[in-house]
Amino acid sequence: MSDSELTDRIRNRDQQAFKMVFDKYQIKVFNTCMGFLHNKNDAEDITQEVFIEIYKSINKFRKDSKLSTWIYRIAVNKSLNFIRDNKKSNWFKSVETLFPGAKNPEITIKDNINNDPGKTIENKERAVILHKAIGSLPKNQKIAFTMNKYEDLSYKQIAEVMELSLSSVESLIHRAKINLQKKLLNYYKIN
Amino acid sequence: MNCKEVNSNLIFYIEGELQPDKKTEIKEHLQSCQDCNKLFLDIKETFTIIEKEKKIKPNPFLFTRIQQQISNLEEQKSLSVLQPNFIKILQPVTLSLLLLSGIVFGIFLGNSFQKQEQNQTIVHQTDEFYLNDFQLEKIESFLLTEE
Numbered sequence: 001m002s003d004s005e006l007t008d009r010i011r012n013r014d015q016q017a018f019k020m021v022f023d024k025y026q027i028k029v030f031n032t033c034m035g036f037l038h039n040k041n042d043a044e045d046i047t048q049e050v051f052i053e054i055y056k057s058i059n060k061f062r063k064d065s066k067l068s069t070w071i072y073r074i075a076v077n078k079s080l081n082f083i084r085d086n087k088k089s090n091w092f093k094s095v096e097t098l099f100p101g102a103k104n105p106e107i108t109i110k111d112n113i114n115n116d117p118g119k120t121i122e123n124k125e126r127a128v129i130l131h132k133a134i135g136s137l138p139k140n141q142k143i144a145f146t147m148n149k150y151e152d153l154s155y156k157q158i159a160e161v162m163e164l165s166l167s168s169v170e171s172l173i174h175r176a177k178i179n180l181q182k183k184l185l186n187y188y189k190i191n
Numbered sequence: 192m193n194c195k196e197v198n199s200n201l202i203f204y205i206e207g208e209l210q211p212d213k214k215t216e217i218k219e220h221l222q223s224c225q226d227c228n229k230l231f232l233d234i235k236e237t238f239t240i241i242e243k244e245k246k247i248k249p250n251p252f253l254f255t256r257i258q259q260q261i262s263n264l265e266e267q268k269s270l271s272v273l274q275p276n277f278i279k280i281l282q283p284v285t286l287s288l289l290l291l292s293g294i295v296f297g298i299f300l301g302n303s304f305q306k307q308e309q310n311q312t313i314v315h316q317t318d319e320f321y322l323n324d325f326q327l328e329k330i331e332s333f334l335l336t337e338e
């Protein structure tokens with residue numbers, strides 16, 4: 001069934017069509033949210049909000065744009081709003097998601113007794129520094145980079161979501177990488 | 192290529208975005224320069240974090256959660272749709288109840304004041320007489336003066 005047919009059906013509150021849209025887009029939405037939030041629980045909460053919004057606002061969706069573009073836009077906006085409203089605790093949460101038990105050192109050591117505890121701590125640090133670096137990018141660089149790296153969206157798709165030209169998106173991602181490199185180099189040159 | 196140049200291209204080297212000749216130059220530099228190689232490995236490792244995050248899958252019960260929330264929303268919606276209907280039904284009911292109680296109250300009032308009303312009519316009649324008298328007198332005198 002095409003996206004156009006699916007949206008028509010959702011307009012008529014067809015639950016089956018809604019489930020089909022969910023199945024088709026849930027991983028895309030979830031990955032996008034993860035790219036911004038770096039925390040499984042938060043990404044799930046926002047994914048849920050995104051699909052509720054799709055269901056509620058399907059009448060606002062105009063068919064001159066793609067359903068995927070519209071859904072990505074909702075996911076980006078909801079994620080950014082979430083970050084804006086929960087600025088403080090995000091870095092700590094991101095570590096928890098990637099390394100469950102990292103909060104409790106004893107568990108971490110026990111869990112990794114057969115692995116290499118040093119490596120886990122190292123990765124934990126790397127995750128923090130990466131998320132901090134991405135988080136400190138200017139908004140548009142952050143959006144373009146995240147959609148490209150976490151959702152593997154093409155520059156063309158990102159251009160549609162952000163309503164920018166292809167060359168603007170190319171330039172945003174290029175500058176984002178230069179900025180990230182600078183931040184990471186600054187950190188690793190001392191550490 | 193010096194260390195500074197290599198450093199500023201590391202991310203594009205890792206991302207495989209460099210021209211083949213530049214790529215070879217950096218590769219050779221990294222083999223001979225420990226400092227740059229350490230930074231290269233650090234950044235490369237850091238970027239693999241993204242790949243790890245991408246492997247995380249959402250809870251399989253996510254759709255059930257969404258469905259639950261939607262049915263809650265629909266319930267609220269149907270309640271709010273019902274509310275104006277309630278008012279529409281209630282309005283004539285309250286109106287007729289008010290009307291009915293008005294009638295009953297009116298009958299009660301009429302019964303209890305019947306005696307008083309009768310007395311009042313007598314008083315009224317005397318008043319009228321008196322007034323009429325006065326008026327007649329006035330007219331008479333007026334007629335008299337005209338004459």
Ligand SMILES: [Zn+2]
Pocket residue numbers: 193194195197220224225226227228
């Ligand atoms: Zn070097």
